[in-house]
Amino acid sequence: xLKIENLxxxxxxxxxxxxxxxSVGSDEIVALIGSNGAGKTTLLNSISGHVTKSGLxxxxxxxxxxxxxxRIARCGLxxxxxxxxxxxxxxxxxxxxxxxxxxxxxRLLAGNQKEKLDMVFSLFPRLEERRTQLAxxxxxxxxxxxxxxxxxxxxxxxxxxxxxxxxxxxxxIEELFGKIVEINRLGTPVLLVEQNAKLALSVxxxxxxxxxxxxxxEGPSEELISDERVREAYLGKRKSKNQ
Amino acid sequence: xxxxxxxxxxxxxxxxxxxxxxTIAGCFLPLVLSSYMLRVMNxxxxxxxxxLSVYVLLGMCGQNSFAQAGFWGxxxxxxxxxxxxxxxxxxxxxxxxxxxxxxxxxxxxFAFFRLKQYYFTFATIGLMTIFNGxxxxxxxxxxxxxxxxxxxxxxxFSFEFSxxxxxxxxxxxxxxxxxxxxxxxxxxxxxRQFMAIRDNELAAGCMGINPLLTKSxxxxxGGALCGLGGALYAxxxxxxxxxxxxxxxxxxxxxxxxxxxxxxxxxxLIGTMIISLLQEFVRPLQNYMQLIYGVGIMLLMIVQPEGxxxxxxxxxxxxxxxKTLRRSEA
Numbered sequence: 001x002l003k004i005e006n007l008x009x010x011x012x013x014x015x016x017x018x019x020x021x022x023s024v025g026s027d028e029i030v031a032l033i034g035s036n037g038a039g040k041t042t043l044l045n046s047i048s049g050h051v052t053k054s055g056l057x058x059x060x061x062x063x064x065x066x067x068x069x070x071r072i073a074r075c076g077l078x079x080x081x082x083x084x085x086x087x088x089x090x091x092x093x094x095x096x097x098x099x100x101x102x103x104x105x106x107r108l109l110a111g112n113q114k115e116k117l118d119m120v121f122s123l124f125p126r127l128e129e130r131r132t133q134l135a136x137x138x139x140x141x142x143x144x145x146x147x148x149x150x151x152x153x154x155x156x157x158x159x160x161x162x163x164x165x166x167x168x169x170x171x172x173i174e175e176l177f178g179k180i181v182e183i184n185r186l187g188t189p190v191l192l193v194e195q196n197a198k199l200a201l202s203v204x205x206x207x208x209x210x211x212x213x214x215x216x217x218e219g220p221s222e223e224l225i226s227d228e229r230v231r232e233a234y235l236g237k238r239k240s241k242n243q
Numbered sequence: 244x245x246x247x248x249x250x251x252x253x254x255x256x257x258x259x260x261x262x263x264x265x266t267i268a269g270c271f272l273p274l275v276l277s278s279y280m281l282r283v284m285n286x287x288x289x290x291x292x293x294x295l296s297v298y299v300l301l302g303m304c305g306q307n308s309f310a311q312a313g314f315w316g317x318x319x320x321x322x323x324x325x326x327x328x329x330x331x332x333x334x335x336x337x338x339x340x341x342x343x344x345x346x347x348x349x350x351x352x353f354a355f356f357r358l359k360q361y362y363f364t365f366a367t368i369g370l371m372t373i374f375n376g377x378x379x380x381x382x383x384x385x386x387x388x389x390x391x392x393x394x395x396x397x398x399x400f401s402f403e404f405s406x407x408x409x410x411x412x413x414x415x416x417x418x419x420x421x422x423x424x425x426x427x428x429x430x431x432x433x434x435r436q437f438m439a440i441r442d443n444e445l446a447a448g449c450m451g452i453n454p455l456l457t458k459s460x461x462x463x464x465g466g467a468l469c470g471l472g473g474a475l476y477a478x479x480x481x482x483x484x485x486x487x488x489x490x491x492x493x494x495x496x497x498x499x500x501x502x503x504x505x506x507x508x509x510x511x512l513i514g515t516m517i518i519s520l521l522q523e524f525v526r527p528l529q530n531y532m533q534l535i536y537g538v539g540i541m542l543l544m545i546v547q548p549e550g551x552x553x554x555x556x557x558x559x560x561x562x563x564x565x566k567t568l569r570r571s572e573a
Contacts, residue, residue, distance in 0.1 A: 069448040070452055090438055101450050
């Protein structure tokens with residue numbers, strides 16, 4: 001589905017990613033874990049075309065490494081940016097309709113649009129209750145749901161989520177991750193960037209660990225969760241010295 | 244309506260009723276106004292169209308332009324040249340003015356929107372200066388410092404809109420149509436894309452919206468509105484002088500929309516009317532006008548940053564809240 005080879009990203013003259021290779025299969029959740037400043041968001045922004053980069057990015061067999069951001073989105077590679085970027089001055093419904101822009105070819109017919117809307121509302125019933133409300137008046141969790149739903153309106157072939165748990169209450173996070181698994185089960189692969197390593201590893205099939213712009217570890221999540229190095233660095237379990 | 248909610252597309256009906264009422268009330272103005280005041284009204288309505296272009300750019304798309312009076316001038320000069328040099332009919336000239344200005348703005352938009360936000364605004368100040376220089380010095384097209392005179396009035400077949408009252412009806416009709424189109428734009432997919440860019444350009448890009456193209460479209464729509472205003476101005480006054488299409492006029496459009504509120508076209512109408520009439524009634528205080536504007540704008544930003552319409556909406560919201568509160572107490 002998505003294949004990245006030797007990706008190098010720059011901010012002006014500073015090199016932020018030093019040759020990343022990564023792949024996402026056609027129906028899996030892949031987690032990308034790392035601490036602050038490791039380059040997780042840079043990696044997603046590079047894939048979606050917001051950061052200057054070199055290297056190969058192949059999506060669905062087409063080379064997207066030189067495309068502008070909006071064309072990448074129209075290919076079906078949709079990113080939910082970090083920090084709940086909803087459109088505060090639009091109501092929930094309008095926010096969702098903006099999402100259908102990403103669909104290429106013939107414009108969505110009104111009925112088709114309604115179908116998509118129903119699909120999203122059945123996934124997040126809370127949004128249906130709030131459909132005429134301006135997006136700024138939603139709670140943090142609802143805004144995150146809206147941001148994800150908006151991406152779903154665009155028929156994503158691959159969904160990239162950037163820190164969906166940021167700033168949310170544990171209970172809301174739990175609910176949200178349940179929905180992410182459900183979205184995946186309905187047939188959309190997900191590339192999940194998360195600081196909360198335990199949570200990300202528990203929902204994903206495979207994971208990559210990013211440190212200072214390099215991938216240091218990769219493998220099935222189940223193996224990583226029991227890996228000593230991961231436990232030490234990300235899961236908060238200290239190796240006892242006199243073991 | 245509760246705070247923080249808005250009915251999506253359903254509101255069109257109420258909007259249409261308001262708009263029709265205002266227009267019908269406006270149609271009785273020629274009965275009560277002197278022909279001088281009618282001229283003031285005509286110019287105010289033309290300003291209103293230019294202010295609507297600011298509404299599209301700033302209110303919907305979040306881009307601040309100081310070049311709108313320049314586009315107004317472009318529309319006016321295109322009309323004059325089509326009529327006098329190419330001997331085209333008045334309707335055709337008007338259509339060419341609208342389309343030409345829109346196309347011109349679209350092309351310029353592609354260049355200028357490579358700059359973001361404030362940098363774009365600064366660039367439009369430069370653009371306005373260039374426009375003014377062109378209007379003043381390009382003798383073949385704009386008549387230079389002498390201007391262009393002898394522009395015939397608008398006509399449909401053999402009916403000429405030559406007196407002030409008939410011109411008023413022509414202009415109010417155009418204003419009505421344009422305001423109606425604004426609502427259609429607001430509810431359309433394109434309008435939502437504008438507002439998405441205003442609210443969050445990064446997220447809009449992530450949703451497959453091409454920011455450069457979409458903002459250029461907004462600039463083009465703004466250009467079309469200014470082109471229409473310019474054409475009507477040419478027919479109204481019959482004489483074009485570069486001294487009208489100035490940077491000061493552009494700032495005035497911004498002041499008008501800030502005063503009225505950027506929420507919807509009615510705000511633009513309120514702002515335009517207040518400023519235009521103010522200019523007439525406090526003519527004795529002309530020397531202090533700039534001071535009054537300056538202080539007024541500062542006060543407005545402190546007391547009611549969302550403009551008069553924003554204030555009315557907030558009051559209405561409070562009234563409703565209190566009503567529901569009283570009902571729940573009873």
